[in-house]
Amino acid sequence: MVVLAAIPDNYTKKSTMNELKETLKIHHLRSTTCREDVLSTFIKRKIALSHGDLEGALGEQYDRVTIYRTLKTFLEKGIIHKVLDDEGLRYALCSHRCSEEQHQHDHIHFKCSECGQTNCLENLHIPAVSLPVGYQPESFNLLIQGVCPKCN
Amino acid sequence: MVVLAAIPDNYTKKSTMNELKETLKIHHLRSTTCREDVLSTFIKRKIALSHGDLEGALGEQYDRVTIYRTLKTFLEKGIIHKVLDDEGLRYALCSHRCSEEQHQHDHIHFKCSECGQTNCLENLHIPAVSLPVGYQPESFNLLIQGVCPKCN
DNA sequence: TCATATTCTGCAACAGAGTTGCAGAATAAA
DNA sequence: TTTATTCTGCAACTCTGTTGCAGAATATGA
Numbered sequence: 150m151v152v153l154a155a156i157p158d159n160y161t162k163k164s165t166m167n168e169l170k171e172t173l174k175i176h177h178l179r180s181t182t183c184r185e186d187v188l189s190t191f192i193k194r195k196i197a198l199s200h201g202d203l204e205g206a207l208g209e210q211y212d213r214v215t216i217y218r219t220l221k222t223f224l225e226k227g228i229i230h231k232v233l234d235d236e237g238l239r240y241a242l243c244s245h246r247c248s249e250e251q252h253q254h255d256h257i258h259f260k261c262s263e264c265g266q267t268n269c270l271e272n273l274h275i276p277a278v279s280l281p282v283g284y285q286p287e288s289f290n291l292l293i294q295g296v297c298p299k300c301n
Numbered sequence: 302m303v304v305l306a307a308i309p310d311n312y313t314k315k316s317t318m319n320e321l322k323e324t325l326k327i328h329h330l331r332s333t334t335c336r337e338d339v340l341s342t343f344i345k346r347k348i349a350l351s352h353g354d355l356e357g358a359l360g361e362q363y364d365r366v367t368i369y370r371t372l373k374t375f376l377e378k379g380i381i382h383k384v385l386d387d388e389g390l391r392y393a394l395c396s397h398r399c400s401e402e403q404h405q406h407d408h409i410h411f412k413c414s415e416c417g418q419t420n421c422l423e424n425l426h427i428p429a430v431s432l433p434v435g436y437q438p439e440s441f442n443l444l445i446q447g448v449c450p451k452c453n
Numbered sequence: 454t455c456a457t458a459t460t461c462t463g464c465a466a467c468a469g470a471g472t473t474g475c476a477g478a479a480t481a482a483a
Numbered sequence: 484t485t486t487a488t489t490c491t492g493c494a495a496c497t498c499t500g501t502t503g504c505a506g507a508a509t510a511t512g513a
Binding site: 231233234235257259262270273275276277278279280281282283284285286287288289290291292293294295296297298301 | 440446
């Protein structure tokens with residue numbers, strides 16, 4: 150079955166189209182050009198995107214509201230997740246297989262203070278934190294700010 | 302010298318007033334009733350507050366804009382810091398001695414999914430994360446979501 | 454205590470982010 | 484191809500946050 154992270158970099162347009170449709174289908178969403186374009190923008194750019202970024206990329210083709218609703222739907226279905234830094238809210242693809250029911254909750258994000266881009270650091274674990282008595286943790290979100298390899 | 306975290310719970314109104322004025326003075330800010338009230342709200346509530354929270358508490362006494370500007374000033378002076386979760390932006394007192402020049406950048410925040418309150422967990426360290434080659438970290442921000450001792 | 458330079462506040466007006474209702478358009482499934 | 488369901492665009496709105504400016508309040512030195 151299709152997992153987003155498995156989509157190769159050098160995909161052909163046709164196979165991508167099928168992958169996109171497939172991904173939407175898995176999450177019980179209708180295939181529409183807007184959803185395919187939003188999804189494909191996330192896949193191509195590989196970084197966390199704000200609503201503004203998407204509006205910049207697709208704003209002439211789709212209404213602001215539609216993009217908002219697409220993001221909201223993708224969030225609910227577990228296709229993307231929120232990424233927060235001190236500049237505001239962005240979204241990034243869920244690399245692990247998430248769904249409406251089950252969502253991978255631990256994330257490490259790295260925000261570069263030079264280029265401003267935010268990436269998910271996959272395959273990294275957040276080390277255990279020993280919390281004071283009484284605190285029952287459910288999810289962890291680590292935001293690291295610094296300089297990324299490209300800008301280093 | 303006065304450190305905010307050192308202000309006792311059972312302070313008298315008068316001594317608090319002096320503490321507040323003192324704190325503002327340390328950071329080279331004029332004492333105004335708005336600033337004192339905002340500061341004292343943070344001290345009393347002990348949790349991270351949004352602009353909306355403060356407007357709810359002080360909105361009849363002060364203009365929206367003034368509260369925004371007070372928060373901005375406090376941020377710049379290192380009196381408070383930003384706290385982000387998936388619901389948005391809040392602010393919390395800096396417990397360590399921060400200033401305009403030097404700011405303690407590593408924070409652990411705990412957000413309770415029951416009562417919705419967010420606390421800073423002082424005295425806790427974020428464990429070392431081994432980043433991929435090329436990433437140069439500068440600051441760490443860990444948001445833990447779960448159930449707090451009060452709601453447990 | 455008073456005068457003055459500096460800083461703060463409130464108001465008005467604005468920009469941007471995000472939401473809602475509704476009618477018409479597009480999709481999936483029979 | 485038909486039909487039920489879902490999606491989209493439009494209009495209008497709320498909420499958050501910002502800016503400019505004039506008048507008010509504060510700190511400082513005399």
